[in-house]
Every structure is written in C-alpha cells, then in structure tokens.
Amino acid sequence: MPHTKDQLPDALYRAAQVQALDARLIAAGTPGFELMQRAAHATWRALVRQWPSANELTVLAGHGNNAGDGYLIAALARRAGWVVQVLAVGDPQRLQGDAALAHAEALAEGVAIAAWTASSELRGILVDALLGTGLSGEVREPYASAISAINASGLPVVVVDIPSGLCADTGHVLGSAVRADLTVTFIGLKLGLFTGDAADHVGNLLFNDLQAPAETCSDIAVAARRLDAANLPRLPARAPAAHKGRFGHVLLIGGDHGFGGAILLSTESALRSGAGMVSLATRPDHVPAALSRVPEAMALGTSSANQLMGLLEKVSVLVVGPGLGQASWGRALLSAAANAPLPQVWDADALNLLASGAVTLPKDCVITPHPGEAARLLGISTAEVQADRPAAALALSKKYTAVVVLKGAGSLIAHPDGRLALCHQGHPAMATAGLGDVLAGLVGALLAQGMNAFDAACLAVWLHANAGAQQGKFGRGLAASDLIPAIRQLLEEHAPCLK
Incomplete structure (x- = not known):
C-alpha cells in the first residue's frame, strides 16, 4: 500500500537487503514481472496525482530493472492518451528478463523509443528510470550527461525507486544525481533516501510495499530505524507529589x-x-x-x-x-x-x-x-x-x-x-x-x-x-x-x- 513521507514505515534497509526481499517475494510465488507492473502502476498513479493536468511524458531509461519500470510507465501513459517518448540511454538490446518484457510491452503499445543523445528534446513530465539501487561506483557516461540534462531542463521529475546517482546505502551523490520533485520507492525503504545528500535530491517521497506480506521481512535485521512520533521513547508522567x-x-x-x-x-x-x-x-x-x-x-x-x-x-x-x-x-x-x-x-x-x-x-x-x-x-x-x-x-x-x-x-x-x-x-x-x-x-x-x-x-x-x-x-x-x-x-x- 502507498505511504506518504509522514506515514512511512520506520524500518530502513540497505540496497542488498531490499534486493533480498524482492527475491523472497519472487520465490514465494509473485512473478518478477508482476512486481514490476505493480511498481509501474504505483509510480503512474503518483505522478498523475501530483500533476493532474499533465498529458506528456518523457522516460529516460537505462538497461536494468529500473528501466523496465520506466518502459511500463510509458505504456500506461500511452494507454491513457498521453504523448509519450522513451529516450533509451542504455541500449534496449541489452535488456534481459522482465525488463525485456517491459520493453516489448511499450513497443506493442506504440510508445516512441529513441536513443538518447545530448541534443534530445525533453518534454512534459520526466521519468528517471536510469540507474536504480544497484549503483556503487561513480556515474559514468552517457548517464552523467543524461542526469545533467534532466537537472538543467526545469521540467517536473519523477524518480523510480531512487534518484539515479544517489547511493541507496549512504545518501551520497556518486558524481552526479537526479534532482527529483517526486520519488516513488518500493518494497523496503532505503537508508540512503534519508541522510547525506538525499534531502537535495529526493523531493516528495512516497513508499509502496508492492503488496509484500509483512512476514516477508520479519527476520531481516533493519539497517536503521526512522524516528517518528509513534516509535519514540517517552518520559513517564510525573507523580502529583513530584519534587x-x-x-x-x-x-x-x-x-x-x-x-x-x-x-x-x-x-x-x-x-x-x-x-x-x-x-x-x-x-x-x-x-x-x-x-x-x-x-x-x-x-x-x-x-x-x-x-x-x-x-x-x-x-x-x-x-x-x-x-x-x-x-x-x-x-x-x-x-x-x-x-x-x-x-x-x-x-x-x-x-x-x-x-x-x-x-x-x-x-x-x-x-x-x-x-x-x-x-x-x-x-x-x-x-x-x-x-x-x-x-x-x-x-x-x-x-x-x-x-x-x-x-x-x-x-x-x-x-x-x-x-x-x-x-x-x-x-x-x-x-x-x-x-x-x-x-x-x-x-x-x-x-x-x-x-x-x-x-x-x-x-x-x-x-x-x-x-x-x-x-x-x-x-x-x-x-x-x-x-x-x-x-x-x-x-x-x-x-x-x-x-
């Protein structure tokens, strides 16, 4: 179910832990492509709520599962009658598994897909589906230039899972990172969304657990606990005769x-x-x-x-x-x-x-x-x-x-x-x-x-x-x-x- 930043769970995880949760869901019988569809639908609903009068979308896609989410969002937007383009920063021929299926669905829906270049025109709402949580080293070309183009565009930006270039474990910018207006993250909250440089890049944060049962993560030790009014320690009330x-x-x-x-x-x-x-x-x-x-x-x-x-x-x-x-x-x-x-x-x-x-x-x-x-x-x-x-x-x-x-x-x-x-x-x-x-x-x-x-x-x-x-x-x-x-x-x- 979705949560706004004020209603988030308190458990924070590292990227490897969230990947393990994802694998558990698949092993328990939820196909990976279905999880990808749920993520795409959650992001699509969130961006429509945030920009209700918009009707144009540009998806910048890499070549991992994060790109797969982007291709499915493009298909949803096209189905809704929006003007849609996908700019492929990663070669679509390198897509595998569920991401390749997502690319095929976007093609079948009639989404215009073109290779990204420095002269590509960005239009409408921008969807960052470039790099995802697996990034560990510094952002390299052509992704660094694509990130710079997104940030320089002045257009609204929605991020799939985590701003590209932001380390999911530390919140540190790995060379360059997308500055988002809205980030929709999934399955487990990443520690890096809340510390370091994150506040300058995440924007409005929404969380969707993709219908993961609570017991999926019950035995995984959290990386950190997010403090909120519900889980804070409390001073006891004072006795009337206190001194x-x-x-x-x-x-x-x-x-x-x-x-x-x-x-x-x-x-x-x-x-x-x-x-x-x-x-x-x-x-x-x-x-x-x-x-x-x-x-x-x-x-x-x-x-x-x-x-x-x-x-x-x-x-x-x-x-x-x-x-x-x-x-x-x-x-x-x-x-x-x-x-x-x-x-x-x-x-x-x-x-x-x-x-x-x-x-x-x-x-x-x-x-x-x-x-x-x-x-x-x-x-x-x-x-x-x-x-x-x-x-x-x-x-x-x-x-x-x-x-x-x-x-x-x-x-x-x-x-x-x-x-x-x-x-x-x-x-x-x-x-x-x-x-x-x-x-x-x-x-x-x-x-x-x-x-x-x-x-x-x-x-x-x-x-x-x-x-x-x-x-x-x-x-x-x-x-x-x-x-x-x-x-x-x-x-x-x-x-x-x-x-």
Whole structure:
C-alpha cells in the first residue's frame, strides 16, 4: 500500500537487503514481472496525482530493472492518451528478463523509443528510470550527461525507486544525481533516501510495499530505524507529589572568554527540557549574564578545575563542551569531568580535545559531533564521513563505546551494540550557529530525568529537529534560542507531564 513521507514505515534497509526481499517475494510465488507492473502502476498513479493536468511524458531509461519500470510507465501513459517518448540511454538490446518484457510491452503499445543523445528534446513530465539501487561506483557516461540534462531542463521529475546517482546505502551523490520533485520507492525503504545528500535530491517521497506480506521481512535485521512520533521513547508522567530531586541535577561546563553564549544556550535548554536542577560552571565574567538570562540556574564562576570538585559530587549528569575552548582552562575542566563517574554529554571543543588525545572519554557518554568533528575523531576527512554517514556513526560508537549523534541532514544516532536510528526531519533555516548547544543541553536534561543514553539521544534529536522544522516555517533568521520553547511544547505533546 502507498505511504506518504509522514506515514512511512520506520524500518530502513540497505540496497542488498531490499534486493533480498524482492527475491523472497519472487520465490514465494509473485512473478518478477508482476512486481514490476505493480511498481509501474504505483509510480503512474503518483505522478498523475501530483500533476493532474499533465498529458506528456518523457522516460529516460537505462538497461536494468529500473528501466523496465520506466518502459511500463510509458505504456500506461500511452494507454491513457498521453504523448509519450522513451529516450533509451542504455541500449534496449541489452535488456534481459522482465525488463525485456517491459520493453516489448511499450513497443506493442506504440510508445516512441529513441536513443538518447545530448541534443534530445525533453518534454512534459520526466521519468528517471536510469540507474536504480544497484549503483556503487561513480556515474559514468552517457548517464552523467543524461542526469545533467534532466537537472538543467526545469521540467517536473519523477524518480523510480531512487534518484539515479544517489547511493541507496549512504545518501551520497556518486558524481552526479537526479534532482527529483517526486520519488516513488518500493518494497523496503532505503537508508540512503534519508541522510547525506538525499534531502537535495529526493523531493516528495512516497513508499509502496508492492503488496509484500509483512512476514516477508520479519527476520531481516533493519539497517536503521526512522524516528517518528509513534516509535519514540517517552518520559513517564510525573507523580502529583513530584519534587525537583527526582529529576536530576545537570551541570553544564563551558564558556571560555568570548564564548559565553554557547554554554548559556545549553543551560537554558536543559532547564526548559525538564531537569530538576541545573548548575553552570563558566568563566566568572559570564556569571552576571547567566544570572540575568537564566536566574533559575546556579552559576559558579570557575577559574580553575579545583573549584569543580565539590560540585561534581552533588550532580547527576554533565554536559561538557559548549564554548569550552581548547586552551588550558578548557583542558583542565574537561579533565576533571572525564574523571567523574557520571553520565555525560560531550559536544564541541570537548570533542576536539578528545580527538587530540588530550583526554579519555568515560563510559556511558553521549557524544554529538558534526561531520568535521566526527572526521577528527576518526582520523579521516570530512568528505569521507559524508560519503558514508551511517558507517561513520557506527565506527565512532564502537571506537569510543559511546552513543553517537552524528549531526547534519538526516542525523544518525548510533549505539555501540550496532543499533542505528535516523531522524530526517528538520529545516534549512536550522543552518545557523548555536543549535548544537541547544541539543547538548536537551540530551543532558533527558538523561537527568532517567532515560538511558540511546533513548535520550533519539528523543532529543527528534524534538530538536521537529522544533526546527516548526520554527523554520517562519523562514531565514532562525535563532538557536527560538527552538527552546518549541522543544518544551513538543515534549509536552509527546509525553505529558501529568497523566
């Protein structure tokens, strides 16, 4: 059955897993050509719904099963009275099996089929049926030129299964990739449709399971779980006699000279996300601003790590790194934190100091790197991180025995045991400073209220992304502090304070 992006299943698979699901369906008695027909009908219905007044179609077809889907879509459009052409980028003589049958059906329906050239005219709705999910290396000619022509055409584009050139496992563009208005994907959701470069290429996403029985994939381990309101962990409701001592005491450490705003954003976020008590250790210069901005937080002007020792014995969770800097002050405070046997969230310069070898990460931590920080922690380039974000997140979680939030479009949450969650919500207006500081404080507050590290990270990332999507509707100029009241509202909607 079809699903829109807001109603998608939560299981995400790698390309090889989806191919295995396809093979199971065929082995269980559904002919491959029938599955191809179902995919073509699903795509045809979706494009007619999206462009109801259209009557012209150009299919760009390769030479695999993805092309077979395209030929069948062309036959359906021709049958409906549309003006249809197929531009064959792959030689139709190379088509085999079900794809060859689809090509024969298009011919029988009277579809005009011609070889694609750089001078071919693209008309109407464009259907990308070029490469599919099997692509692993960089896109080669003539496909690269065909993709460039599609993207330069200015015409509406519908994609069959996955935009050609987008890696189904990682969301990384393999040289070049189609930019779609609509993507219709089948059988199992591909991980690469939700992270990396995917947001720039997928457009509106629809999923159709091609009538696959639920038991088909019941024993296949998912590559990742997509976070949505239905599967998120929840904070329990509070008892009527609840008091602040039951909901943890978060200590936030950071804010060297010139970076006081970062730690204040984290502090306000922790307070507004439900921590019972909040303390702040920062440069003495920033204490007046802290008392003015967040008078509910207990601000400790801290010139040396020795001043932290008594406080470390009284708190339950640490958030370390926002505005910390990498000078001797920040190094000393981070070293003191690293020796405290407490659940911790490390962000920003705490991660840069960790990458430099200046300190060792304690157990049961959450780390929240952006791609550049992740690259330094793994000793690779940022481009390598972005080329396979799922692998990078999992590698970090194993290397540091920590829950990892790899930030960016399609944020990933990885557990050392191999679990991987993904959050595809958000908004481009979130591309602004300070949002990571808000996220770090939010994770700390959820840990303080009793959540385990993986659940706290998953819920925090989802709340943060959806608050950003909500506030992003107002357009450019989003400030990190705008997210804090929106997070509070979303948290209450998701898990009410009272039953």
